[in-house]
Every structure is written in C-alpha cells, then in structure tokens.
Amino acid sequence: MRDAAIKRLKNAGRKGIESLRDVGMPPVCLSCERQVDVSGMVCPKCWSSMRFIERPYCAVMGSPFSYDIGAGALSAEAIANPPAFDRARSVVLYDDVARKLIQGLKFSDRTDLAPWLSKWMVRGGSDLLEEPGLIVPVPLHRWRLFQRRFNQSAELARPIAKATTYAYRPELLERSRRTKQQVGLKAKERARNVQGAFRVPTSQSLEVKGQRILLIDDVYTTGATLQACARALRRAGATQIDCLTFARVATGDI
DSSP, X not given: OHHHHHHHHHHHHHHHHHHHHHHHSOOBOTTTOOBOSSTTOOOHHHHHHOOBOOSSBOTTTOOBOSSOXXXXXXXXXXXXXXXXXXXXEEEEEOOHHHHHHHHHHHHSOOGGGHHHHHHHHHHHTGGGSSSOOEEEEOOOOHHHHHHHSSOHHHHHHHHHHHHSSOEEOGGGOEEOSOOOOOTTOOHHHHHHHHTTOEEOOGGGHHHXXXXXXXXXXXXXXXXXXXXXXXXXXXXXXXXXXXXXXXXXXXXXXX
16 A cells, blocks of 8 residues: 555656646657647657558568558568568658658767657567567667767667566677668668678677577668677577567668
8 A cells, every 4th residue: 555655656746747847848749849748749740741560561571561461471572581580570661750750869869769769669569579588779889889979779779678578688789890881881782781790799698599589770771780680699599589670661762
C-alpha cells in the first residue's frame, strides 16, 4: 500500500511538472515545430506525409509489398541474396519528415528526439521483441564518436532496452577501423567500405555465443553496415540476429 501511494505521488508530481513546463514552453511538432497538444508528437500535416511500414512486408527484410502475397512471403532480395541477419524491421520509409528527424538527431545534436523515435521503434519492431535477448547499437569508430560526442544508434537503443526485456550491451561490438561516411556511396561501395570494419572484442566473445542479438541503427539504406555487424556477431557465435531501424530507404531510391 505504501509503495503504491508513493508511486501515485511520484506520477502526480511528474504530471504537475510537465504541465508547468508546457505552460512556459508549449509542446511543438518534432519535425516542423508547429504547436501540438502533447509533447513527443508530430503535427497532423507531418503525420499524414509519413509512410509507415505495415504488413504486408518481406518476412526477412521487412521491405513493404504493394499487395499481400501470403504469410511468411519473401522478397526477391531475400531469396537471391540471403542476409547475414535473420530479420530486419523499420518503422517508416525514409521520406522528408523521417529524414528531417534522423538528420536532426545525428547532425544537429537533437538527442531529445531519440526517446520519442525509440517508442515508435518498439511498436514497429514488436515481433522482434517477443523474447529476451541483448540489444547492441551499431558502433561508431572512436574518432567519429569524439567528433560527434554521441552515437545516435546508442541514443535509440538505450530507451528501447528500458522498455523491453532486452539488456543493453554496447560493449559487445566495436568498429575496429575507421571508414568513410556511407552517404553518397553506391551499394557495392558501401559494402566494401564496411567490410571487416566490425568485430566482437575477445573479452566479450563468450557473452555473445548462443545469444539472441537485436542490432539498432537509425536508417536501413542498403543494409551494408548491418550486414557487416551481423557477420561479426555470427562469427562470435550469436544464434539469432535481428535488426531494427527507425527508417528505411525505399528499394527504388537506393
């Protein structure tokens, strides 16, 4: 009873603080900054322009189908080039609003966006989160991390771990060599750029063996980075490797 009363008081206090904050600083759209009713929302105009990825989609790649071809259906990509990971899911297609949100997070220090985007990722990747496992953000090289001061994938991964049964384990994977930025590179160039760029530290190999791993990144473009990460984890003995991103570039846009 006492714990329940304390919890109610804490919730009431938090809501009171949020109400006072909203009076002094009304909530705005995460994308265009129009005023909205509740913090963490996008306005109706931005919402209507976002293209959420919903079934039907490829059971492996998570790429949307234009029509339903049956449960468990695979895309031509998944059949012709089976990925190193088991499944990939994304919340939205990488259009104007999604691009603005991701670029705000990565390049404008908008780390305040990460908790809200991660909530959408928990819903969009619900079928990946049904069993417990380890959550691993795609790592940055130490020099890139020094320049940017934070890893956007880690900012997304932490709140996802808190909201699920997954344990946050960023130390299980590292980027062992510095690579060029993937932006502007074609698919084959992206694959070559990150080939062999990731590894599981020797001290962590026993932690990976036999585990279910959920890789977190911001955008799925060609999948080159996630594939390279998955290969490193697979070599270390991970038995299930899934990938969850906020956005996905439409196949025809790559």
